[in-house]
Amino acid sequence: MNSQHRPILLIEDNPMDEDLTRRAFVRRKVINPIEVARDGEAALEYLNLWQAGRPLPVVILLDINLPKVNGLEVLSQFKSSPYAQKVPVIVLTSSAEDRDIQTAYKLGANSYIVKPVDFEKFLEVAGQIDLYWNVINIPPH
Numbered sequence: 001m002n003s004q005h006r007p008i009l010l011i012e013d014n015p016m017d018e019d020l021t022r023r024a025f026v027r028r029k030v031i032n033p034i035e036v037a038r039d040g041e042a043a044l045e046y047l048n049l050w051q052a053g054r055p056l057p058v059v060i061l062l063d064i065n066l067p068k069v070n071g072l073e074v075l076s077q078f079k080s081s082p083y084a085q086k087v088p089v090i091v092l093t094s095s096a097e098d099r100d101i102q103t104a105y106k107l108g109a110n111s112y113i114v115k116p117v118d119f120e121k122f123l124e125v126a127g128q129i130d131l132y133w134n135v136i137n138i139p140p141h
Helices: 015-027 040-051 071-079 098-106 119-136
Strands: 008-011 034-037 059-062 089-093 111-114
Touching: 008 015, 008 040, 015 034, 015 119, 034 040, 040 071, 059 071, 071 089, 071 098, 098 111
Parallel strands: 008 034, 008 059, 059 089, 089 111
Antiparallel strands: none
């Protein structure tokens, strides 16, 4: 499946941040569909969906401050799953805590980005994410 048709999985509990992400991707003309999980439990349900044959996302954008199951636990389970372990995970969160950053990388995060508050800066980040993961990066088969 062409990477432009594979979804982007956004794991985000804050509706304003979800809206900001969607608007930034629309403005950058990202054509991948965006699927949203609003808590860690809903995110982990994707493991069963992928096992059942649902297309893997081209990239996962993961907030770590999630209800029900913490984002770092979600990351750990994704990276230990034979279905999701090769999907790039970008931690996109408000936490700039060194402990969170180090833990995320230890668990297999591919990138860690502190969410910019300013929309124009967020737009720039969204564009860089799209450019890198959809154009520059060559994913494994």
